[in-house]
Amino acid sequence: MEEDFLVEMDYAGLTARLKRLSDAFVYSTKEFYKSVDLDIEPNWHMIFLILQKNEQMTVMEIAEALQLSHPAIVKLINKMKKRGYIKSEKDPEDFRKYQLSLSEKALEKLPEIETYWEAGNEAVAQIMNHNREILKQLEILEQNIAEADFKQRTEQILKTNKP
Amino acid sequence: MEEDFLVEMDYAGLTARLKRLSDAFVYSTKEFYKSVDLDIEPNWHMIFLILQKNEQMTVMEIAEALQLSHPAIVKLINKMKKRGYIKSEKDPEDFRKYQLSLSEKALEKLPEIETYWEAGNEAVAQIMNHNREILKQLEILEQNIAEADFKQRTEQILKTNKP
DNA sequence: ACTATTTAAGTAACCCGTTACGCAAATGTG
DNA sequence: CACATTTGCGTAACGGGTTACTTAAATAGT
Structure with a gap:
């Protein structure tokens, strides 16, 4: 198989994979629209x-x-x-x-x-x-971020680890 | 609860939700980096x-x-x-x-x-x-798109429906 | 050896979204 | 009623990514 470093990055690769996937849809859709004029x-x-x-x-x-x-x-x-x-x-x-x-x-x-x-x-x-699973998973992330976003959580974690 | 039209859009909202979620991480990370200088x-x-x-x-x-x-x-x-x-x-x-x-x-x-x-x-x-489920789901989408992207699949579906 | 083709990178032109800022209209308050 | 605050929305400056095109260097092929 091919190696995909973003996958290898695991949690740290999540953000970039979401973007890359979204772009894959967007640009493919763009070409589709062009093809049907x-x-x-x-x-x-x-x-x-x-x-x-x-x-x-x-x-x-x-x-x-x-x-x-x-x-x-x-x-x-x-x-x-x-x-x-x-x-x-x-x-x-x-x-x-x-x-x-x-x-x-x-x-x-x-x-x-x-x-x-x-x-x-x-x-x-x-x-x-x-399979609707991906939609459910996205909803979980959306809800969790709405409760406390990445920055807040990271700062909280650092605060807890430090002292 | 609040209404989220992208969720309501169901399949058609997937692309925008992926982008929105990615952006949520990116901009929050940006602010975090700024806050720790x-x-x-x-x-x-x-x-x-x-x-x-x-x-x-x-x-x-x-x-x-x-x-x-x-x-x-x-x-x-x-x-x-x-x-x-x-x-x-x-x-x-x-x-x-x-x-x-x-x-x-x-x-x-x-x-x-x-x-x-x-x-x-x-x-x-x-x-x-x-829970690693979201990562698994992303991998499924990535693999399926690698086999045949959105445009190819859509054209195939149209071809099959038409005649 | 001498063209023809492929490959590595950089650039331009677009689309996407965000935060920061400004201004005018609407609303609140003493 | 006059002044202060809030709200709607347009713009600027960034950051991200893509496709299309160009140039230069490496590789193929006769």
């Missing part, structure tokens, strides 16, 4: 879905729902706007906000895109061996 | 370890061992050089290559850094509930 980015998927569910949302609402920082959402939304997938209108009750929603173009293209997403989900299922 | 970046860890194991390596060798692209390694190495952690000398047998190794400064600082890494590993173990 779809003018969208992989991670717009989550924006499409959340705006399908909620119709109208603000930047901050999306950021909270996805648990990402607001600048991340701003960037995504700006690109999607530039390509005409997002409609945004000033909130009449709070002029700081813009109510975001899917554009006509987005709604129009969605049916086609959805057939690709369905195939993609099946591909992910295959890669997961049709 | 360590002048290194989180993902230099893998470079330090692999050069501790192998003494001398080229950019391509590191890229292969970590299964990352060579430009990724070039960038890491350049930053580490700038901070004085990497020694590089032209390979006398092949002038395209540079043999990379840890500098005196790196070797000097390593003992201290290692105490932090040990605490960090324990923190990761806590976050994993002292």
Whole structure:
């Protein structure tokens, strides 16, 4: 077999493996979209879905729902706007906000895109061996980090070891 | 509880969750290093370890061992050089290559850094509930993707569904 | 020996996400 | 009502990684 040093690193390799795996999906998805001539980015998927569910949302609402920082959402939304997938209108009750929603173009293209997403989900299922275990494991990490993150835990451990 | 839309997305949220989790570790580690006044970046860890194991390596060798692209390694190495952690000398047998190794400064600082890494590993173990299951699951995904990546599988599924 | 091909590395152009900062609008408080 | 604080969101500066392209050196092949 081939040697994979990140695997060999064991616990210390976890972070980089998560990133590497995520990238493997992202770049592969990107190429897939290109091959079927779809003018969208992989991670717009989550924006499409959340705006399908909620119709109208603000930047901050999306950021909270996805648990990402607001600048991340701003960037995504700006690109999607530039390509005409997002409609945004000033909130009449709070002029700081813009109510975001899917554009006509987005709604129009969605049916086609959805057939690709369905195939993609099946591909992910295959890669997961049709087993939900990885999702459960991710949830455990997410919850534990929410309780106390890496930095807090590491500092606590050092404090306990020292004296 | 709070709602996490990426979790709700199920299979379609996997990629973004992997990235989000990786980032949670990276940025928390970054802050930890800052708090203990360590002048290194989180993902230099893998470079330090692999050069501790192998003494001398080229950019391509590191890229292969970590299964990352060579430009990724070039960038890491350049930053580490700038901070004085990497020694590089032209390979006398092949002038395209540079043999990379840890500098005196790196070797000097390593003992201290290692105490932090040990605490960090324990923190990761806590976050994993002292259970190796997540590592096994990642290995499954890595292997399945190595056999056929997301794009190939998705195209295959579409081909099978169509006719 | 002398081209043709492969390989090592570096660079450019992108996409992703984060923290830090700034500004304007909304809300709270004396 | 006026001043202070909070909230929404846009931008800048970083750090990470990828693919595509280029250059130079090593290796193949006739």
